[in-house]
Amino acid sequence: MTNNEKVLSVDNLVIKFNLRGQELTAIRGASLELYKGESLAIVGESGSGKSVFTKSFMGLLDANGRIESGSIIYKDNDLAKYKTEDDWIKIRGKEIAMVFQDPMTSLNPLKTVGKQVQESIELHQNLQGEEAKKLAVEILNDVGISEPERRYKQYPHEFSGGMRQRVVIAIAVACNPNILICDEPTTALDVTIQAQILQLLKNLQKKYQLTIIYITHDLGVVANVADRIAVMYAGDIIELGLSEEVFFDPKHPYTWALLSSLPQLGIKGEELYSIKGTPPNLFKEIKGDAFAPRNPHALKIDFEKRPPYFEVTPTHKARTWLLDPRAPKVEPPLSIQKMREMEVKRGERLE
C-alpha cells in the first residue's frame, strides 16, 4: 500500500432499524478509512452488520433502516446526509458499484448477457450503440469469458454459476466505478471456481485501478485478496489492520477465536479452539464490550465500559481492554502462536 489517498472515510456511523415497534441497532459507531487502490476485507459473522455497513455507502438500506448519526465522506460529500434517490443515482454504479453473492438474482433472465453489460456502459460512460457494444465485448473478454462475441448474445441461464458471477462482475466494472463492493462474491461457488473468481477480481483491480471492499466470513478468501482487514462483531469494527498484522498478530479475543477455530489450524484428534455461546441480541442495549459474555479472558471492566481503540502499530488497532497497560497479560491461543512460528520458519526457509 504505497498510496495514502483516502477515497472514503466513515466516522462513528450508527445505523438503526425499526422492526414492529422495536429498535435494533445494527451498526454501533463504526469508523473506517478506505485508501485508493487497496483491497479491504470486512470479516464478520451473519448479523455482525457487515452487509448493512457497506449498503449504507450506496443508500441501499431497507426502508425501515436509517443512519442515526455519523458521517460517510466521499469526495467531500457526506453520503450520510443523502436522502433522495436522485442524490444516490449519482453515486450508485458510477462511483460505487456492488457485486452480490447470488449471481442469478442480480441478472435479468430475459435480457442477453451482452445487452446487460452494454446498458451499464451506456448509462454510466457516455458511450452509445456500436461503441458501447464494442466496449461491452471487451469487458466480457476481460472478465475471462471466452468467445465474447458469441456469448454476448446468450441469456444468463445458458451460463454456469461461475460464468454468471463473471457477468455480474462485468456489469459492475462496466459502470467504471471508483469503489467496488463485493458482498460474499464466491460463497455460492465451488472451491475451484472460487479461486478463479478471486484471481479475476485481482486482475481487474490492477487494470481498472479499483478500490475493492470484500465482505466475507471466509478467512481463506480474506487471506487471498486483502491488503487490510476489518473484523466486525455486533455492529462494530473491533480490530483493523494490515492483513499480516491481523493474521499473525491478532489482538482482540474475538479475532483469536475466529482464527483458531479454523480446522486448518487444528491438530487432528484434539479439540478445536471454540467460542461458546452466540452473538448478542441487537435489540437490547449492549453495555461494555459486546463480546464479553463469550470471552473466557473477559475483565470486569468489559462488562462496564466499552473499550476504546488501542493502537498497536500505526496501521493496526483493536477495541479491547486487554491492550490497556493496566490489564493482565493474556497470551493468544496456542494455535495462533503456532501459526506465527510456522510463518517465521517459512520466511526463513524462503530466504
Added chain:
Amino acid sequence: MTRKKIMNDINDNIDPSLFEFAEYDETKSELTGYSNYSFWKSTFQVFMKNKVAVALLILIVSVVLFTAIQPYLPNQKSPTQIYINPETGLQYRNIRPNDPSVSENFIFGTNSIGQDLWARIWSGTRTSLFIGVSVAIFEAIVGITIGALWGYVRKLDAVITEVYNVWDNIPTTVVLIILTYVMKPSISTIIFAMCMTGWLQMARFVRNLILIIRDREYNLASRCLGTPTSRIITKNLLPYLVSVIMLRMALAIPAAIGNEVFLSYIGMGLPIDIPSLGNLINEGRALMMDPNQRYQLFFPAAVISVVTISFYVIGNVFADSADPRNHV
C-alpha cells in the same frame, strides 16, 4: 512497544480493580441470543394491534350472541306469525319501522304479509350463520383430510387428482341446483348441497400448500426418525397451515351465506316459511323500487354486509398475525 489509546484519554479514572478477570460462565454465554417467545401470544399481540379487526371482532361476537339470546328477550314477536290489526281485522301490511300511527310497535316494521321484520331478521341471521358455520366446518374437516393425504401420500395423488378433475368440471351452480331440486327444500338439504361442492376447493388448496412444504428438510428428518405419515401430517404439516386454513374457513362462512342468498334468489333456496337472510333479501328485492318500502331490503342487506365484511377482515388479519414472519 508503546500503546496509545486513540479515542479516550489515559486519565480516565477507571478503578484499577476492574482490570481483573471476570468470572466466566459458559451457560450465560448460551443465553445471550435468547428471546422469550410464544407463538400464540405473539399472534394475539399482533392481532390486537389492528384496531379495525378488533372492533369488527367485537361486533361479530355481539351479533352472534344477540341472535342466540334474542328469542328469550321480553316483548319479542314470532318471526313467522302474521300479525292482524285487531281494530280492522286486516294484516299489518308494510308497516314502516316504529310507525307511531300503529298501536303495536314493530321495530323494523313488517313485511307485505304482516310478519315482524325485526324477529325475522334475527331468526334469518341465525339460520344463515348456522348454514355458514356448518358448511365451513364440514369443508375444513373433509377438505383438510383429503387435501393432506392428496398432497403428502404420493400414491394417492393420481387417483384423487382424477376424481377432482371430474368433479370440478361440473359447474358448482349446476350441482347446487340439481341437489336442491332433487331433495326436499330444507336447511339440511342446502347444507348438504354446499358441502358437496365446497370441500373440493379446500382440498385442492391444502394439497398445494402441502406440496410446497412436503420436502423441506424437517420433514425428511422426521422420515429418517421413522415418524408415521399420520403424525407427520398432524405435527409437521398442518401446524404450518393453521393461519391460511383459518383464513379459508373465515371466508367460507360468508361464501356459504352468499350461496344461500343466491339459491333463494333463483327460487331454489329454503322454503319461504323458514326465514333466512336469503329469503329476506329476496322479499326485499321485490319492493326495492318503492322508496317507502326500501327498508325491507335495507335491514337484511345491512346485516349480511356486516357479517361478510367482518369475517373477511378478521380472517385476513388473523392470517397475517399467525404468520411468524410478522412476529418480532
Added chain:
Amino acid sequence: MSNKECLLEVKNLRVEFGKGKQKFVAVNDVSFNIYKGETFGLVGESGSGKTTIGRAIIRINPAASGDIIYNGQKISGKIDKELDSQVTRKIQMIFQDPMASLNERAKVDYIVSEGLYNLKNYGSEEGRKKKVEQALLDVGLLPEFASRFPHEFSGGQRQRIGIARVLVMEPELVIADEPISALDVSIRAQVINLLSDLQKKKGLTYLFIAHDLSVVRFISDRIAVIYKGNIVELAESEKLFANPLHPYTKSLLSAIPTPNPNVERNKIIEVYEPKKSHFDYDSNRPKWVEIEPEHYILANDRELEGYKKIMGR
C-alpha cells in the same frame, strides 16, 4: 486399524432421478465400505451426488441398482418391517441447514423425543423426559430449553438440537450431511468438537459429507472424493493429502484456502479438465481399482500405469 469390522458396505450403487428422456444419473456405480468407529469423509462439489449417496443409505432416495449392506444385511430395496425399524434406529442423519431442519411449530421437547415416540422404547413419560434431558445435556444445551420453540435459538444451538434428536435414538451410524457449512465460522468449531466428542463417548461411526476439504481432513479417518456421481479416489486422509493421484483430487487440494496471506497470495491452482486428462475414456473405460492397500482410484489402464510410476518414485 488392523482388524476392521465393516459396518456398512455400498456396492455398485446407482441412483437415478426422473424418467425417460429427463432421466438423470445422480450416482453412478459407487462402491465403498465404512468401518465401525471411523469417520468416513465424502467430499465433492455441489451437484456431485454426495448428498444423494447419504440419502440413499438412509433410504430417502431409492437405489436404482446396487446393494447397500448394513451389518451383513441388505437394507436397500424392499425390506421387512422388523429390519426397517431396526435400521431406522441405527442409522441416523444430521442435516445441513439448522434453520430448515427443525419443525418450527413444535417445542424442542417434541423435536428431540420424536424418535422415541416412534420406537416407544422409553417406558414411562418420566423415562422419556429423562432421555430428552440427557440428550440436551450431551450436546451442551440446558435441559430447560426443552419447553421452547426452535426459532428462539441461534444457528449453532439449533444444529445441536438436531444432533440431540439423533442421539436419543442411540444410533450406530450417523450420516452428517454438511453439518457445519450453514453455520457461522465461530460456531463451526463448537459443532466439530461436539461431533468428535460424541464419537469418542458413544462409539459412533460417521459418514461425514462436505465440500470443504479442510474440515473433512480434520475430522475424517478416510476420505472419498466424488465428482459428478463417480467416486474418483478413496484413501486414508493423510495419505490422500500427501499423495493425491487423481487430477480432480489434486485440483481440489490445490484450491483449499489457507489462513495465511503470504501463502494464499502465491497459491497456484491446478485446473481439472476431464476431457484433457481422460481423453481416451471412450475406448479405454476406467475401472475402480485398489492401487495400493486401502487406496482406491478410478482410472483406466493407461492412467494406472502413470499413477504407479508416480508412486514408485
